[in-house]
Each structure stands twice: as structure tokens, then as C-alpha cells.
Amino acid sequence: MLDRLTEYLDSIRARDPAPRTRWEILLYPGVLAVGLHRVAHWLYEAKLYFLARLVNHFSRFLTAIDIHPGAVIGKNLFIDHGFTVIGETAEIGDNVTIYQCVTLGGTNPTNGVGGKRHPTVRDNVIIGSGAQVIGPITLGARARIGANAVVTDEVPEGATMIGLKARSTLVPADQWLKEFIPYGTPCDEPCAPSRDCVEKLETELGALKAEIAQLKAALPAKAAPEKAPAARRSGAKRG
Incomplete structure (x- = not known):
């Protein structure tokens, strides 16, 4: 357990130069929100829905991050700052980075059946500040979602999405995006055009x-x- 926690804190430190120690990272609202979600998700899977929601609301009160107890989250999720919403059927892979004011939202089914209505986020994806990812779409591994982008379509592996409605910059993944990019937004304009x-x-x-x-x-x-x-x-x- 301690080794997993240490690995998690070190993964955040590798993506955020601000903290000096692991103890400081423990105070991050995103770390607390993910930790409480683990508890809420365990209760949700045990069909203790009221208790799961209670933990969820307590976490939202403390952190301003709303993660539905039904969401499935992999290892080393880093939510940098608050005001993020993750829906019930969202699925998040390993080593994903989400910045502030992001929504992994769902569509409103016309047939009254919930089903899969939130995004699936593959490993090593970065979602920039204010981005809105809506619907049962998939963000491919190592995809980058730029700040304030609105994504409603499938995102290929390694693509960078920018704008409203989001469009791909068409940058080859083997030439770019090999390393971590803060906020999912390149400082330079790497577009071939x-x-x-x-x-x-x-x-x-x-x-x-x-x-x-x-x-x-x-x-x-x-x-x-x-x-x-x-x-x-x-x-x-x-x-």
C-alpha cells in the first residue's frame, strides 16, 4: 500500500514542478478527491449507493471536484486543481492528467436508458483547462486535449485536439508528443500547415x-x- 502511494505521489511530482516534497502533494485537492473516490467506488460496486453518494458529496464539498462513484479510474490519475466533473460511465486509464474546470460529460439518451454515455480516456492522455469532452467517445492513448477545446468525436491515438469544435493539429505522434506537455497545449505551433x-x-x-x-x-x-x-x-x- 505504501509503495503504491509513493509511486502515485512520485508520478504527480514528475508532472508538476511546484511541490517540494511528497507531503505537500498529499494536500492537493485532486489527490484527496481520487482517494475518496476509491472509497465511493468500492461502496458503489457493493450496491451501497447512498453511502457511495454520501462520500461523493463530502469529497466534492472538500475539493470542488465531482467524481461520480460509478466512474472507473486507473492508476496515477492527476487532477490539477478543482472544478472538474467526471460522469458515472466515464472510464479513465493510467497516468492521465486533467487540469481545472474540465468536464467528462454525458449525452442525454432519448430512449430513457442510461447506458454508456460518458467518455473513455485511454492511458497517458492530457486534458487541458476548461476542456469539455462530451459523449461516449474514446480519447486514444497519449492524446492531448487543448485548453477550452470541446470534443464530441473520437480522438485518434497521439492526436492533439484544439478549438471549438475541436480539430486535430495532425501532428505525427512519432515526431511530437513523446513527452509530457503541460495543459495538453504546445507552447509552439507544431502544425504542418x-x-x-x-x-x-x-x-x-x-x-x-x-x-x-x-x-x-x-x-x-x-x-x-x-x-x-x-x-x-x-x-x-x-x-
């Missing part, structure tokens, strides 16, 4: 510079001003 646009602009700029240089070379040199008339005028003044 953007690189192509920059290269095109640089080519056009080089051509314009060359054309300006040719025009300057074609201009006739200005003749030097004649000094004789000025000398004659100055002689006339002296006379």
Missing part, C-alpha cells in the same frame, strides 16, 4: 529583397555637382 505557410512567406520575402536589389543596381548613378559655377558666383560677390 503553419510551417508551410511560414516557409512560403520567407521565400516570397527573399524574392522581394532580390528584386529590390536589382532595381537599385539598375538606377543611374547621380552625377557629382559642378563646383565651377559656385566658384564664379563667390568671385562675383567679392568683386
Whole structure:
């Protein structure tokens, strides 16, 4: 038990440079919320639904993180800050990072049957601040969901999703996303279309510079001003 807790705290420390010690991480609301969810989920599976909900509401009161007791959560989930909602049929894999104000929400079934209506999040996924992931969709392993993105479609493995409605940046996973990216949002713009646009602009700029240089070379040199008339005028003044 102690080894598993140590491994969990170390996994958070690897993703967050702020804490100095493991003891400090124990005070994180996300750590407390995940710990209490383990208890609530155990009660939920034992069909002690009222007690499970009681633990859930107590956890939400303390942490501002609402994890339904029915949600299935893997190892080393790191919820950084609060105001996150995880629905009943959500499934979360190992080493997932979720930032503040994220919703793993469900669709409203028209037939009155609940069923699977919340997202499935595979291993090593990062979900940025304010992202809304809605419906029984799957976020592939190592996917990155950018801040404030709204995701309603399946996300391929290793893809980075940005915008409203979220779109993929189409960055190959073997060239990017090998390591942890805070908030699931690259600081640079790694999109291939953007690189192509920059290269095109640089080519056009080089051509314009060359054309300006040719025009300057074609201009006739200005003749030097004649000094004789000025000398004659100055002689006339002296006379």
C-alpha cells in the first residue's frame, strides 16, 4: 500500500514542478478527491449507493471536484486543481492528467436508458483547462486535449485536439508528443500547415529583397555637382 502511494505521489511530482516534497502533494485537492473516490467506488460496486453518494458529496464539498462513484479510474490519475466533473460511465486509464474546470460529460439518451454515455480516456492522455469532452467517445492513448477545446468525436491515438469544435493539429505522434506537455497545449505551433505557410512567406520575402536589389543596381548613378559655377558666383560677390 505504501509503495503504491509513493509511486502515485512520485508520478504527480514528475508532472508538476511546484511541490517540494511528497507531503505537500498529499494536500492537493485532486489527490484527496481520487482517494475518496476509491472509497465511493468500492461502496458503489457493493450496491451501497447512498453511502457511495454520501462520500461523493463530502469529497466534492472538500475539493470542488465531482467524481461520480460509478466512474472507473486507473492508476496515477492527476487532477490539477478543482472544478472538474467526471460522469458515472466515464472510464479513465493510467497516468492521465486533467487540469481545472474540465468536464467528462454525458449525452442525454432519448430512449430513457442510461447506458454508456460518458467518455473513455485511454492511458497517458492530457486534458487541458476548461476542456469539455462530451459523449461516449474514446480519447486514444497519449492524446492531448487543448485548453477550452470541446470534443464530441473520437480522438485518434497521439492526436492533439484544439478549438471549438475541436480539430486535430495532425501532428505525427512519432515526431511530437513523446513527452509530457503541460495543459495538453504546445507552447509552439507544431502544425504542418503553419510551417508551410511560414516557409512560403520567407521565400516570397527573399524574392522581394532580390528584386529590390536589382532595381537599385539598375538606377543611374547621380552625377557629382559642378563646383565651377559656385566658384564664379563667390568671385562675383567679392568683386
